[in-house]
Amino acid sequence: MDYTARYGLEFNPFLKNSKEVLVETxxxxxxxxxxxxxxxxxxxxxxxxxxxxxxxxxxxxxxxxxxxxxxxxxxxxxxxxxxxxxxxxxxxxxxxxxxxxxxxxxxxxxxxxxxxxxxxxxxxxxxxxxxxxxxxxxxxxxxxxxxxxxxxxxxxxxxxxxxxxxxxxxxxxxxxxxxxxxxxxxxxDGLSKEEGRVYIQEKLKGAGCTQTVFEDNAIEAILNAANGTPRMINKLCNASLLVGNSSNLNIVTADAVMQAISDCELG
Incomplete structure (x- = not known):
């Protein structure tokens, strides 16, 4: 199953697309x-x-x-x-x-x-x-x-x-x-935790998503690892979607995010 379809996305908003979702933090x-x-x-x-x-x-x-x-x-x-x-x-x-x-x-x-x-x-x-x-x-x-x-x-x-x-x-x-x-x-300076949450939600919304994609503690794990840097948030969200999909998860868990963080550090 294609990961964009699994997570209700018209496109992946965390990659550089022809359709950029600009989040006005x-x-x-x-x-x-x-x-x-x-x-x-x-x-x-x-x-x-x-x-x-x-x-x-x-x-x-x-x-x-x-x-x-x-x-x-x-x-x-x-x-x-x-x-x-x-x-x-x-x-x-x-x-x-x-x-x-x-x-x-x-x-x-x-x-x-x-x-x-x-x-x-x-x-x-x-x-x-x-x-x-x-x-x-x-x-x-x-x-x-x-x-x-x-x-x-x-x-x-x-x-x-x-x-x-x-x-x-x-x-x-x-x-x-x-x-x-x-x-x-x-x-x-970068995004606060609260702004980071809004950033992820707005990106998903901009890609036509209406379902829950990440568990709360999965988002927390992404924000802790990204340290307020939008580019890192995008990279980790993207990697987490791929791990979640390959693990047949309909909602991305914290464990899937930890796997994605590990992949990104090794990559």
Whole structure:
């Protein structure tokens, strides 16, 4: 028997599907509030959280909600880019033909941002993911790069997202000028037990489920092992469904969850 049918699911909501079930936890709502504030004030924002806490999900949802005629969203992951790649990539994303020298790319980027703002009435929203990998050279340049009219105005929204050590880097004395420009800084802590329960129930509901899938103590075991991390909750729920089905259980038990936790640790 197929496990989705056994547990009354239209699809598995704990896997990355074409149909993502977005659960608006308290923390998710707080992140959206902070990002909206950043959008209205412009300038630099920081969003941090350890792996699997939901940074990328929150950012993706926020970026998708922005009106494309008012905002030009540019996303780059900094884990793989050299300094030169970063500037060339940013210039190209803004609509310019990248140059080979950094100084030329600097000017191209500033000119394109000014053109977007003045002519197209669009605000550039530049998202730099995995920014904990960002080098000192780029961090030093960012304040200068996004400095317009001798510092009197911010024309773009620049969001740096990454692991919590990003803040440790920014606390270094050399980055004081940039740190003074940061107007939003938020760290995702993860879900409380109560939020974790709601998260699982909402995921199931979003997949059309109306029956009991997990025993209470099975959910408790999942939440204890996942430690408030949404990605781990998804992984353990998925593994528990598979164990439950292969054991012919119509309701997933704590024993099945313990087996799933063991499988995930070994996998």
């Amino acid at each position: 308290q923390e998710y709502k707080e992140v959206q509030f902070r990002l909206k504030y950043l959008l209205s004030t412009k300038g630099f924002g920081i969003l941090t959280g350890s792996a699997g806490k939901g940074k990328t999900t929150s950012i993706r949802s926020w970026a998708a909600s922005l009106n494309p005629s008012l905002y030009k969203v540019i996303y780059s992951s900094l884990s793989t880019l050299t300094v030169m790649d970063f500037y060339r990539n940013l210039a190209a994303e803004l609509g310019a033909v990248p140059a080979y020298r950094k100084t030329e790319n600097f000017k191209l980027i500033q000119d394109e941002i000014t053109r977007l703002v003045m002519e197209k009435r669009q605000t550039p929203v530049i998202i730099m993911d995995e920014a904990n990998y960002i080098g000192t050279a780029i961090l030093n340049d960012l304040k200068i790069l996004f400095n317009f009219e001798m510092d009197s105005q911010d024309r773009a929204v620049i969001l740096l997202a990454g692991l919590p050590q990003l803040n440790n880097t920014l606390r270094l004395g050399i980055h004081e000028p940039l740190r003074q420009r940061i107007i939003m800084n938020y760290n995702l």
